[in-house]
Amino acid sequence: MDALAAKILTPEEAVSFYGTLVLRTAYGMVKNQQDAEDIAQEVFLNMLKTDPVFECPEHQKAWLIRCTLNRCKSHFRSVWQSRTDGLDETLAVPFTPEENVVMDAVKNLPLKYRQVIYLHYIQGYATAEIASILNVKQNTVLSQLARGRKILENTLKGAF
């Protein structure tokens, strides 16, 4: 795996190496495992068909995250998505009751806060890196992160 991390991967290799990353990113946004799997699959198919040029592994990883987020945004633009609730996936993933509470709180955040919270806490990106991925100013990321955290703290009655 370390060898894979150090090189630019083919789409097939990327499925194995970045599959979890892409799926989690999608799940963090769309809150539904089935939809997340669909989106993740399309991201890798798109990578194959568009054959983008990556300059380094980190660039490839950022591209995959960015594509996943864009796919998720397209997903939300669909009237079907906005007008129909997805199946309740919380039963499909074995979260503990405490995890369920936190996940529900994060899921209820507006998308713009949810994505920076996800990128910061789960992917471990610094705010400058998030700004690059999302193509927004770092100050915007900082304020969105602060607001998202504040909402979570109010919801969860505790620090986040």
Next chain:
Amino acid sequence: MKNQDLYKSAMDKITPSPEWETDTLKKLAQARKEMEQQSAAPKKKTVSFKKRTVLPLAAAAAVALIAIPSAHLLPRTEQALDAEAAIAEEAPLMSAAAQNAAPAAEGAPSPLRSVQPGPELEAGESISVAAGHPAPCPETAVEADEFKTTLPKVAFYQDAERSVGSERLYSQLWELDNLNPTWNLPADQLPKELPVWSSHAGQERISLLKSQMQRAADALGLTLAADEPENCPADYPRPDLWPNRLTGRLLDAEGNTVWQLESVQNKLIFDAPHKISKDSSDSSLIRRAVYRALGCFGTLLNTDTLTYSSDANGFAFWFDPGLGNDPLQTKLLDFSFRRMEVAVGETGEANHMVLSLDPSSAKRGVYPLKPLDEAKAELAELLALPQAEHPDTDAGSQRSVSLSAEDVVGWRIEYFENTLSPDLLPVYEFLVKLPDEAAQKEQQQRAQNDSDDLLRDDIHMVRSYFISAIPDEYSVPLQPQSN
């Protein structure tokens, strides 16, 4: 445990299943194989868009139609499940359908084109992580200049009756733009020229309309039962353009009507004869199936750049291969002729769809456009007509209100599609705000039909007025013709 640790531990449990990985690798292999086959296949003759190749109109139409099977699968949940999984595998079928249909469109000048593979990024986006840059956006160019020759004259209804369109309510001005790329652009930014197409007529038209329907049937794997064209009514004002449409039905293997279909000039109109179940699991399936189809729609064309517009009643999507950076003329043609609109019901079901196709009829030419100021002056004249000359002067009618050019809240260039018109040509559509009393009255009427509708003070109403964008020197008055 801290909340953020709980968040991390929960997200750690989100892992791809082995089935997902296997399925994804299988689809990658299939896609790779298709790409190799496509690259090995001889290229079709296309109209040059400088550095781009051209996608035949019929190909786009057939590909777009893959969004449709979702609804015909609705009443049969088991089939829907199977079909949903199979949608991504329909690409060869779509490609084959597109290829079968391609010869019909090859001879016609068409602004359609395929694009070079590009990154899945939204307009204006770039990634600069680790000094990396995504693959560049496909270069955009419009077709070669074919203007300046002697252009035939085109026709457009200029009288008041034909120039007044529908009315609609809105709350915010942005609700009206419809994402039309020419919305409220100043005169110096509007296109300077646009193509005009002629309409088919008689047997030629019947063949065209029927072939459009057949392509839809082929793309969907359904059987077409086309109705015979009706006889031209004695008082029809343009018998030379008859028939103006064909109707038919798309049937499944059991002979059930899946879609009622109507073919009109460059549009295919689908109506679902049966409303969809309100069962939530069905809705979820529909949503996922359509989403997959839409995703497939994008990747098949290697654009991945469909633009969406949605409101409470439905949504539209159209090609935006230049990621918003195409020349305005190209964007307008994509917006006008490479789009699909879907009307949805209360539970998100698709019950009406309109697929706009590229005009496959002969192009009249590329015409210079009338300056915006001239069009505004014509509008002012139209609005200043005495009430008696307006087509609808019933007492109390909203048509009878007095308006002026100062009431214009927006304008855009659109292609005017009228079965009575021998030409498909660009027009200025001006949206003119009606007095607030008109909006209140309309709301009251709607409230009578639906008790859930509340009267709101911030609702306004506009009426559309159409002014030809083709200069007078290239126009002839449109006269009714007798049988």
